[in-house]
Amino acid sequence: MLPTCVAMILFIAVPIVSIFIQSLFIEHKKELIEIERCDPFGCETEVGVDIEAFAALNKEKPLGRFNGFKTYTDRNHLAFNELTEGWKNSKTFGEFSKNFMNLPFYKALIFTLTYTFFVTPSVIFLGFILALSINALIQKIKGPIIFATILPMIVTPLVGSLVLFWMIDAQGIIGATIQDLFNDPYLSLKASIKLTWITLITYGIWHHAPFAFIVFYAALQTVPQDPIEAAIIDGANRWQRIRHVVIPHLFPVAVFIALISMMDNIRVFEPIIGFSAEASAQSFSWLIYNDLRNIEVMNFGSAASTSILTIIMVGILLTPVLIKTWREFGESR
Amino acid sequence: MATLADKKSKKLLIINSIFILAWLIIAAFPFIWTFLGSFKVREDFFSRSDWWYVISGFHTIIETGGRYTLNAFREAWIEGEFWYAARNSVIVTFFVVTISLFLGTLGGYALSRSPYRYAFWILIAALVFRAMPHITLVSGYLFPFFQLNIWGILPTTIIVLVAINQPFTLWLLYSFFKTVPKELDESGMIDGCSHFQAFRYIIMPVMWPGVITAGLFSLMLAYNDFTVTAMLLSYENHTMVPKLASYLGTNQHEGNMMWAVSSVVSATAPLFMVVMFFQKQIISGLTTGAVKG
Numbered sequence: 001m002l003p004t005c006v007a008m009i010l011f012i013a014v015p016i017v018s019i020f021i022q023s024l025f026i027e028h029k030k031e032l033i034e035i036e037r038c039d040p041f042g043c044e045t046e047v048g049v050d051i052e053a054f055a056a057l058n059k060e061k062p063l064g065r066f067n068g069f070k071t072y073t074d075r076n077h078l079a080f081n082e083l084t085e086g087w088k089n090s091k092t093f094g095e096f097s098k099n100f101m102n103l104p105f106y107k108a109l110i111f112t113l114t115y116t117f118f119v120t121p122s123v124i125f126l127g128f129i130l131a132l133s134i135n136a137l138i139q140k141i142k143g144p145i146i147f148a149t150i151l152p153m154i155v156t157p158l159v160g161s162l163v164l165f166w167m168i169d170a171q172g173i174i175g176a177t178i179q180d181l182f183n184d185p186y187l188s189l190k191a192s193i194k195l196t197w198i199t200l201i202t203y204g205i206w207h208h209a210p211f212a213f214i215v216f217y218a219a220l221q222t223v224p225q226d227p228i229e230a231a232i233i234d235g236a237n238r239w240q241r242i243r244h245v246v247i248p249h250l251f252p253v254a255v256f257i258a259l260i261s262m263m264d265n266i267r268v269f270e271p272i273i274g275f276s277a278e279a280s281a282q283s284f285s286w287l288i289y290n291d292l293r294n295i296e297v298m299n300f301g302s303a304a305s306t307s308i309l310t311i312i313m314v315g316i317l318l319t320p321v322l323i324k325t326w327r328e329f330g331e332s333r
Numbered sequence: 334m335a336t337l338a339d340k341k342s343k344k345l346l347i348i349n350s351i352f353i354l355a356w357l358i359i360a361a362f363p364f365i366w367t368f369l370g371s372f373k374v375r376e377d378f379f380s381r382s383d384w385w386y387v388i389s390g391f392h393t394i395i396e397t398g399g400r401y402t403l404n405a406f407r408e409a410w411i412e413g414e415f416w417y418a419a420r421n422s423v424i425v426t427f428f429v430v431t432i433s434l435f436l437g438t439l440g441g442y443a444l445s446r447s448p449y450r451y452a453f454w455i456l457i458a459a460l461v462f463r464a465m466p467h468i469t470l471v472s473g474y475l476f477p478f479f480q481l482n483i484w485g486i487l488p489t490t491i492i493v494l495v496a497i498n499q500p501f502t503l504w505l506l507y508s509f510f511k512t513v514p515k516e517l518d519e520s521g522m523i524d525g526c527s528h529f530q531a532f533r534y535i536i537m538p539v540m541w542p543g544v545i546t547a548g549l550f551s552l553m554l555a556y557n558d559f560t561v562t563a564m565l566l567s568y569e570n571h572t573m574v575p576k577l578a579s580y581l582g583t584n585q586h587e588g589n590m591m592w593a594v595s596s597v598v599s600a601t602a603p604l605f606m607v608v609m610f611f612q613k614q615i616i617s618g619l620t621t622g623a624v625k626g
Contacts, residue, residue: 147608167363
């Protein structure tokens with residue numbers, strides 16, 4: 001047990017502390033100096049970045065200079081100034097919300113939340129229906145059908161979204177057909193924000209539904225037969241049996257699926273890369289990725305602040321479930 | 334739920350079959366399509382004029398003389414150095430699975446037998462860690478790794494993946510060991526086994542179903558990972574998934590598109606094989622946590 005604990009603390013808890021510390025710092029200011037350049041035609045002074053001093057400073061204090069919580073409140077994160085100013089200056093609510101949507105953090109917040117709250121319930125619903133219908137099949141063909149059903153889940157999101165993207169794209173089978181149908185050669189996934197969001201959400205449902213299906217399917221095998229037979233004797237029809245016997249039995253399972261699915265949806269990231277949708281849809285994970293992807297200029301401070309804010313978000317969303325787990329666990333002892 | 338009194342009406346049966354058929358098409362067709370397309374040239378797979386080209390291979394016949402071509406695979410594996418990425422993937426996956434199973438088995442067993450309250454706290458902590466988006470952790474690793482000069486190499490990435498994987502493995506094996514009756518190892522200890530001997534001779538022979546399941550999940554995580562490997566490995570050391578992402582380039586008209594298509598197929602095929610073999614274990618693994626609520 002000790003090694004597991006040490007590993008978890010060392011590699012999960014320590015990085016969280018590390019990003020917190022990083023988030024307090026910001027890269028050094030680049031000192032401007034005047035450089036005199038002389039060539040055969042005379043001397044002139046130029047203003048340039050003092051590269052040597054910058055490098056020396058970086059070596060001495062690799063984290064950068066201390067910035068306190070200012071990174072959290074700058075334009076790229078919580079943007080308090082921009083919000084208050086926008087509120088004062090904009091006359092209508094529409095104007096304000098337009099400004100609001102231009103701030104990267106809130107843009108990502110709205111997308112992430114929309115994605116999570118559309119995908120999670122749809123996944124539970126679709127998974128439940130799938131489990132009911134596949135459960136009604138004859139035993140022989142269940143195996144292959146279950147295999148085909150879980151395919152979208154086992155491939156990595158990047159591959160899954162690429163495979164779909166190549167079909168939906170203007171040159172793929174679905175995209176081209178849709179263009180023909182609407183007779184609009186410019187209609188494409190990237191044409192509008194709404195279409196992109198719908199595609200990403202559809203993808204999310206496609207990717208996660210198999211998981212919900214499997215869990216529901218397994219739980220269906222444990223539904224007790226006696227109440228169902230009793231319900232049949234009492235004259236309940238199929239729908240009533242499902243509504244009053246099966247659903248209450250599966251409710252705790254649905255909570256579990258909701259929890260796992262929410263955890264996964266909040267970190268939505270790879271589909272955005274796969275669908276090359278970063279122009280119109282950005283999630284928190286993508287913001288962090290964007291800060292770090294260029295090796296030359298890595299914004300550790302900015303990425304770390306976004307990370308901390310994300311962790312806080314995840315914490316808020318998960319508190320109710322955690323409290324529930326805690327109580328149940330306490331009772332079972 | 335098939336009981337004697339459960340007579341199915343014909344109508345419902347038909348609706349049911351249509352629904353499942355529709356879902357199967359949605360779920361499996363994209364993969365079949367990509368698989369077919371990977372044996373064609375780019376003009377066929379990304380054809381503006383006629384999607385039937387993906388089947389008939391109109392341009393493929395013109396360019397290569399046959400209806401199917403392995404060009405995309407050959408170029409990606411050799412010119413695109415995909416073989417190297419595949420090798421890296423195998424190394425990373427192997428070590429991640431081995432290490433996390435070793436730690437997870439010991440940890441899960443200890444937790445399931447532990448009478449103390451702190452065991453519970455560890456499990457809750459594991460649940461919270463499970464919820465952390467991977468990239469937030471990665472952003473925490475990056476800076477120290479750069480400072481220590483251990484960025485970009487395989488061993489560090491393996492350790493990070495093990496750590497990220499650990500909460501899930503721990504929960505899975507914990508619930509598995511809970512189903513192994515305590516009396517079993519207690520009886521062993523009454524007969525004079527030490528704690529370790531009880532684990533070695535009594536638990537180990539019966540733990541394989543749980544361990545195989547946990548191993549499959551570690552395998553899928555390590556094999557499929559993009560976030561961690563893309564950020565923590567240098568370009569030369571990339572595993573398969575980041576490698577194929579790098580083929581995408583910035584726009585579709587670069588010649589590498591077919592490389593990406595063929596490497597998607599090469600990367601998914603082994604995974605599908607594994608799942609086909611171990612379908613039962615994967616399903617049981619996903620449900621152990623759930624049935625307990």
